[in-house]
Amino acid sequence: MTIRLTLAAIALTLAAPAAAAPDRLAETLALPVASGLTGAQDVARFAWIENAAGARNVWVADKGRPARQVTAFAEDDGQQIYDLNLSPDGATLVFVRGGDGEFPDDGLPNTGLATATPKQQLFAMPATGGAAVAIGEGHQPVFSPDGGRIAFVRKGQLWLWQQGGEARKLASVEGGIERLGWSPDGTRLLFVEARSGHSFVALFDVTGQRLTYLDPSLGHSVEPAFSPDGRQVAFIRYVDPPSGAKDDSGPYWSIRITDVASGETRELWAAPQGMGARFAGTRSRNLFWSKDDTLVFPWERSGWLHAYAIDANKGGAPRELTPGAFEVETMLLDRDGRALLYSSNAGDLDRRHIRRTTLASGATTRLSGGTGIESYPAPAGDTIGVIASDATHPAHPALLDAKLTPIGKAPAAQDFVAPNPVIFRAADGVEVHAQLFRAKGPGRHPALIFVHGGPRRQMLLGFHPSGYYSNAYILNQHLAAEGYDVLAVNYRSGTGYGLAFRDAPEIARAGASEYRDVLAAGKWLAAQAHVDPARIGIWGGSWGGYLTALALARDSALFAAGVDFHGVHTMLRPVENNLSPDQQTAARQLQWTSSPMGAIDTWRSPVLLIHGDDDQNVDFSQSLILARELAARRIPYREIAFPNERHGFFRYADWLKSYRATEAFFRTTLIERKPLK
Structure with missing residues (x-):
């Protein structure tokens, strides 16, 4: 009997179809890839977007606790999620689903061949999970300093939404709205209005319903930043070198400061001729006003893209914060507003790691290193998150601690080797x-x-x-x-x-x-x-x-x-x-x-x-x-x-x-x- 059963089992095995070989390409392309990492200002809570085989969802994690998926989209329908943001207390998150994050005001794509008309929809929801509230069409949502309101953009229009109410239009402008942000006291909105061949920095008084352009010119005014007390606005002004001109002929850009009450503007500093005479930015914001009245901006004076500091009151010669034969790719101020966090290829030109530089002293600390790649630092409460990857792990969120601890799962690609x-x-x-x-x-x-x-x-x-x-x-x-x-x-x-x-x-x-x-x-x-x-x-x-x-x-x-x-x-x-x-x-x-x-x-x-x-x-x-x-x-x-x-x-x-x-x-x-x- 034992022999007969064994032979029967063998016969069944021979008759059964062979197991399909694993489709490594399909499996690896389906691995989750994280992006859009953001942190709450007051608590150690992070949120990010994950794309797994075309299904995009929002995830949230608190320091020391398991990550959780808070949306439930399951289809490879071509619907992007972007512009993710957390309220300062971390209780509410907001995101955009649909449209194209690179061209948010243009015609809506329909890559999933949906039968219904494609939409761009702004949602708000509890960060702990629950029902999402549809705010309306729009993008670029930003929370007010107290977290109670959300300003956003819809095709050259400023809109405002408050929980429990309906979104209302505040103003319309001729160009596209970029770099939207609130004043420290929550009474004004600051933004760049991009027009054909030029751009303006604009200030909108939410209470008085008044729109003001700050020192409009014949060039590009970009990267506006409020002073910590909200009384001044700094911005970068540049023009592109004309055809036939050398990039270092210049000067082609400067930093200007406007007094909000009077509208008077002064030039704090202008780039001299030579290297860096043409403005070049990082892949992040490019002007920050610290709590100790230091302005931080990128400059290529050394032949490499680095962060520099200048006194917002006195001006003078800028101080290089990140010297060396490498480039800064992204940067931002830390939670205390007195140190710079940045991603660069310092010490390893073909990878990226994170460093922190104190603005006052220039003291620099390396926060990550090794054979991995760390990008887009995001402070949250008393901790810092990054987007991490390496030779075998796609982009995933991680805590910037001694071990660079992944937040949530970080599955590896099978049989990959480091190039x-x-x-x-x-x-x-x-x-x-x-x-x-x-x-x-x-x-x-x-x-x-x-x-x-x-x-x-x-x-x-x-x-x-x-x-x-x-x-x-x-x-x-x-x-x-x-x-x-x-x-x-x-x-x-x-x-x-x-x-x-x-x-x-x-x-x-x-x-x-x-x-x-x-x-x-x-x-x-x-x-x-x-x-x-x-x-x-x-x-x-x-x-x-x-x-x-x-x-x-x-x-x-x-x-x-x-x-x-x-x-x-x-x-x-x-x-x-x-x-x-x-x-x-x-x-x-x-x-x-x-x-x-x-x-x-x-x-x-x-x-x-x-x-x-x-x-x-x-x-x-x-x-x-x-x-x-x-x-x-x-x-x-x-x-x-x-x-x-x-x-x-x-x-x-x-x-x-x-x-x-x-x-x-x-x-x-x-x-x-x-x-x-």
Whole structure:
């Protein structure tokens, strides 16, 4: 009997279908990715947004207690959640669902192909969970200092909501509203009104219903900040250098202070000629007024983007707070308003860590380090949270303590390994940083170049805090596991390596000098013993799509295939009228020769084009134009078009389809080496 049962079991096992192999790409892309971390002012409570396989939800956690999900959205419906904020006491949270956080006042996307009309909806709810109250259409919600009111923006209008009441419109303006904030006493709203080619700083008296513009000018007035007593407003004023002018000619920007009662404005300080004559900001707010009357702002005087301090009353020469050969990416004042918290690549150019610098003394403490990546510090009560990641863990919230403790779950990607840092030089001597994802196994492998977008961006030695580049990191790891050596290139015009690298000569429409780094990367790969030089491909999105197309157009002999996500293919655009007619003609010609279209007659390699037709960053017509030209020259290409999809695809299903198609395309063209039919 025992033998018969065993044989029967064997027969059943043989007859049963084999278990499906795990779909590692789908599983890893579905891992939760955190963003929008915010902290309550008075208590150690954090809130953040988590995207897991396209289902976006809000999570909340108190220090020392388990995290809890307070919303229950379960569909991959393309509905973004953004502008998350906590009341000062941490009791209430507010967020926006729907629309596009990058273009909140534009037409609403419908990436999920919903049958109903898409909405942008502002919600308020208890931070401990419970029913959410729909406030109405709008975005950019900010709590009043006492937490009792929420001001927000709706298509150039200021609105106000108080719990238990209805939202009411306060005012309308001609431009878009940015950097909305309250005065310390809760009687005024301060904001930037962005108009065509210029912007104003505006002050709205909530009680008196009066709108005032502070020292309006012929440039951009940005980054307004109240003094601690609310009697003054500081802001940055800048103009862009005209075409043909050197960036360091200047002066192009200054810090100004307006007395709220009188409206009188004084220039506190102006950037001199030389490095830093043009204004450059971090990825966070860029002007802070501390409790001891110190103004903190970014400046590139040293050739690196750093934080500086200046006395708000006396002015004088600014003090550098963060010296060194590194760049500050984000910064803010801590809870006490007397120290600066910032994320930078100090001591490790290809990662990011957190430091604190006391404004009065300049004393600096390193709060994180090691092989992880820590970004976007968020104070909450007596503690600090960050968005953390590393080679195997996507972005997740963590407490900035001795152990960098994750807040909630932080699942790891299976079988991921840390990429290797690589440094090489372009033909003109520029030093280029990259990350190498090595394929396993002996012999020569096919290889790929990955080029990021932006171009003001930097790929890191681990999961990127940006969801877009977190996905790109996943695909690079996946392609390495499939047998490709992948080199992610941080080409010139990107961030992280100083002013001279970011604003290198002849970049973009002025000559595409960043392509020299991409070409050098391809040649570096071709020279490696583990790479088959006849099977090198390239892929990237946005500006990376542009460089992918440029590589295929100029150097099909080196780059055997490419995948171009929503790339720019013709760089032609109107030039400024300060140039003479002859200069304008020369500028237009340079734009053309900097474009993939300018070299399309030498394009031979197959390409996969992927684009959403509701892209607000790179117009869909850029891919339409290229497809027509490729067809006319019988250059083999494949295409994926996503109806209603935006630039950074809103739906998990669209990312997965794109990445599977990318893998299949490179398998056909680089591994199997089959012609496209």
